[in-house]
Amino acid sequence: MRLRRIIPGHLLTIVSALFMAVALVFTFLIAPREAVMGDVQRIFYFHVAAAWTGYLALVVAFLASVLCLTRGPGRWDGLALSSVEIGLVFVTEGIVSGSIWAKAAWGVWWTWDPRLTTSAVLWLIYASYLTLRKAVQEESRRARIAAVYAVMGFAAVPINFMAIRWWRTVHPVVLESSGLHLGPTMLATLVLSVVAFTLLYFTLLRLRLRLQDAGDRIESLMRCPGGVS
Amino acid sequence: MQSLRGLWAIVRKDLALERRSQEAVSSMFIFGLLVILVFSFSLDLRAESAVQAAPGVLWVAFTFAGMLGLSRSFIRERDQGCLDGLLLCPVDRSVIYFGKLVSNLVFMFVCEAIILPLFVALFNLPFRPALLAVVVLGTLGFAAVGTLFSALTVHTRAREVMLPVLLFPVVMPVIIAAVRLTAGLLDGSPWAEIMQWMRLLVGFDVIFLALCYMCFEYVVEE
Amino acid sequence: MIEVCDLEKSFGVRQALRGVSFSVGEGELLALVGPNGAGKTTLQRILAALSKPGGGSVRVAGFDPVVDAQEVRRRVGFLSHRPLLYEDLSGEENLLFYGRMYGVANLSQRTTSLLARAGLANRRDDLVRTYSRGMKQRLAIARALLHDPAVLLLDEPYAGLDRRAAERLDAALSDPVVTLGGRPRTVLMTTYNLEHGLSHSGRVAFLVAGTIAHETGDEDRHPDRTRELYEAALAGQGER
Numbered sequence A: 001m002r003l004r005r006i007i008p009g010h011l012l013t014i015v016s017a018l019f020m021a022v023a024l025v026f027t028f029l030i031a032p033r034e035a036v037m038g039d040v041q042r043i044f045y046f047h048v049a050a051a052w053t054g055y056l057a058l059v060v061a062f063l064a065s066v067l068c069l070t071r072g073p074g075r076w077d078g079l080a081l082s083s084v085e086i087g088l089v090f091v092t093e094g095i096v097s098g099s100i101w102a103k104a105a106w107g108v109w110w111t112w113d114p115r116l117t118t119s120a121v122l123w124l125i126y127a128s129y130l131t132l133r134k135a136v137q138e139e140s141r142r143a144r145i146a147a148v149y150a151v152m153g154f155a156a157v158p159i160n161f162m163a164i165r166w167w168r169t170v171h172p173v174v175l176e177s178s179g180l181h182l183g184p185t186m187l188a189t190l191v192l193s194v195v196a197f198t199l200l201y202f203t204l205l206r207l208r209l210r211l212q213d214a215g216d217r218i219e220s221l222m223r224c225p226g227g228v229s
Numbered sequence B: 001m002q003s004l005r006g007l008w009a010i011v012r013k014d015l016a017l018e019r020r021s022q023e024a025v026s027s028m029f030i031f032g033l034l035v036i037l038v039f040s041f042s043l044d045l046r047a048e049s050a051v052q053a054a055p056g057v058l059w060v061a062f063t064f065a066g067m068l069g070l071s072r073s074f075i076r077e078r079d080q081g082c083l084d085g086l087l088l089c090p091v092d093r094s095v096i097y098f099g100k101l102v103s104n105l106v107f108m109f110v111c112e113a114i115i116l117p118l119f120v121a122l123f124n125l126p127f128r129p130a131l132l133a134v135v136v137l138g139t140l141g142f143a144a145v146g147t148l149f150s151a152l153t154v155h156t157r158a159r160e161v162m163l164p165v166l167l168f169p170v171v172m173p174v175i176i177a178a179v180r181l182t183a184g185l186l187d188g189s190p191w192a193e194i195m196q197w198m199r200l201l202v203g204f205d206v207i208f209l210a211l212c213y214m215c216f217e218y219v220v221e222e
Numbered sequence C: 001m002i003e004v005c006d007l008e009k010s011f012g013v014r015q016a017l018r019g020v021s022f023s024v025g026e027g028e029l030l031a032l033v034g035p036n037g038a039g040k041t042t043l044q045r046i047l048a049a050l051s052k053p054g055g056g057s058v059r060v061a062g063f064d065p066v067v068d069a070q071e072v073r074r075r076v077g078f079l080s081h082r083p084l085l086y087e088d089l090s091g092e093e094n095l096l097f098y099g100r101m102y103g104v105a106n107l108s109q110r111t112t113s114l115l116a117r118a119g120l121a122n123r124r125d126d127l128v129r130t131y132s133r134g135m136k137q138r139l140a141i142a143r144a145l146l147h148d149p150a151v152l153l154l155d156e157p158y159a160g161l162d163r164r165a166a167e168r169l170d171a172a173l174s175d176p177v178v179t180l181g182g183r184p185r186t187v188l189m190t191t192y193n194l195e196h197g198l199s200h201s202g203r204v205a206f207l208v209a210g211t212i213a214h215e216t217g218d219e220d221r222h223p224d225r226t227r228e229l230y231e232a233a234l235a236g237q238g239e240r
Helices: A013-030 A039-071 A074-106 A114-135 A139-170 A184-223 B002-021 B025-045 B046-079 B083-087 B093-122 B130-153 B160-188 B191-220 C041-047 C069-075 C092-102 C109-117 C133-145 C163-174 C196-197 C225-240
Strands: C002-011 C014-024 C029-033 C055-060 C076-079 C151-155 C185-190 C202-209 C211-215
Touching: A013 A039, A013 A184, A039 A074, A039 A114, A039 A139, A039 A184, A074 A114, A074 A139, A074 A184, A114 A139, A114 B025, A114 B160, A139 B130, A139 B160, A139 B191, A139 C002, B002 B025, B002 B093, B002 B160, B002 C092, B025 B046, B025 B093, B046 B083, B046 B093, B046 B130, B046 C092, B083 B093, B093 B130, B093 B191, B130 B160, B130 B191, B160 B191, C014 C029, C014 C041, C014 C055, C014 C211, C029 C196, C041 C055, C041 C133, C041 C151, C041 C185, C069 C076, C076 C133, C092 C109, C109 C133, C133 C151, C133 C163, C185 C196, C196 C202, C202 C225, C211 C225
Parallel strands: C029 C185, C029 C202, C076 C151, C151 C185
Antiparallel strands: C002 C014, C002 C055, C202 C211
């Protein structure tokens, strides 16, 4: 997946910025004020978008890891690492915004809502992945070991979600996560936010990959100065 | 079949090693008991609340104790350079995985066989034979992933810490299901109510056994 | 029996082997001499199917270690600089375990005779933990020969051995048959010490900085000549 070659130059960054600007406008100005919660509800648009992107990052990391195992590390390892790093940021955003939302809607900072809890598990998996990479001493093994963990993590997330959801029906939390009734404008805002965040993810991914490439090149130059790459 | 013989040879070898040194089983067992004791004191479990908290306490004890045994599984091989010895043998890499898995299961079952009756007696709980099935299936899921991750962490710094960090987010469904099943069996819930957990547990075991079996060779190859 | 052509292997950015080519015929002994970090262990591990090559081709006993790893492992006996023995098992138990893994026939008989030839018969029931370095090495050799392999890979076999033990090893390796079976074995020995390489009747080649710097032919068989060439090869690497 040669992102750098597919999307030329700064086009991606510009489009991403554009969408984000539009999404911000919609979120704060155009979307109607929600009847029950008031302006705090607006966090919903970014919360959903961030959470979605956090999971998208997992899918990308998983695919990159599978390719890393079957085709050899190379670019795929860098892609998996970048995706996890960025994914961690988005999941953190999702959890924090979800927590603020919970406080505003139900007066508690945390509910054992299956989506929120699964996001917490996802956060842990991302963090463990990064810790694992740091802990592997042999460079040659690092990519493969991390890739295996990413694959296992990816498989674990949906099963975790199911388990937590069923568990929650045993411990019914009084505060139900009520679905919002979304009018057309609100729906449009939501879609815009999701698209904006997804584009942001890819922009960051591309930048991170460039950073990775630069780092690799510096390292190889340091090892064989004036030598062949 | 050569594969089965290889698998059995690994299990025999691990059992022989364990019989000599007794490092794994005894420390696992003591640690498990300690966990139960600590929880009993810190949660101040009286009769009524005991039944509520008991299943959780049991499975925390099993998993923490199991963690001890799992981390040693491959570390011992690596420290004596024997991991290479195993890899040199003309057997499929999966034979090594399953051999190690079976040894780990044996050690965990031995501990659990002692801890469980003590636990039932300590908390004055009714014993249900179906509980054994839950323990077996839960341990299987836990050990399947744990064996793979044990091989994974062999090449890392701070191995003993790495294993729980990696393992828990992934095996959480097993723990949740096992605790719910244990709780359901202990307070006599009808089977229909808790059957979904059994399905989850079995599903997890099947999926992750297959996944770990496939991933193992990538972990040990160079 | 062993054919290596343009073998390459990198660990991340570090290139351990840069185009190694040599061959060892059936029943031959080749001593590969090189300083630490030259890539000797890396090479042995690839031949033993413990590691995958990055480039080039390898054939051991007629098989490709990447494609037919099991076939290669069946036919290769590997002596690592680590004993690969379980300290908490007895000498006999170690051999029995590996014998089962290799599917050796008449295992108990074979174990007994190997232990006898290694001079460990009276210590067979003692834990390996109680063995001396030399004894562990002897047991490790027995382990390597357990499945009667056609190819023997010895990586630094003299490491940690005192003079008597080293002499015993010399004697064992000089006998090309090397214990049971009666058939000639192909031996590839790697060592950092040129003298060990010279103490055998086989060929000597130098592995320096990941490539073969020189292989002795018939014209430079004389030990002194070989020593000169080796110094030159090492100096050549120093200049780089």
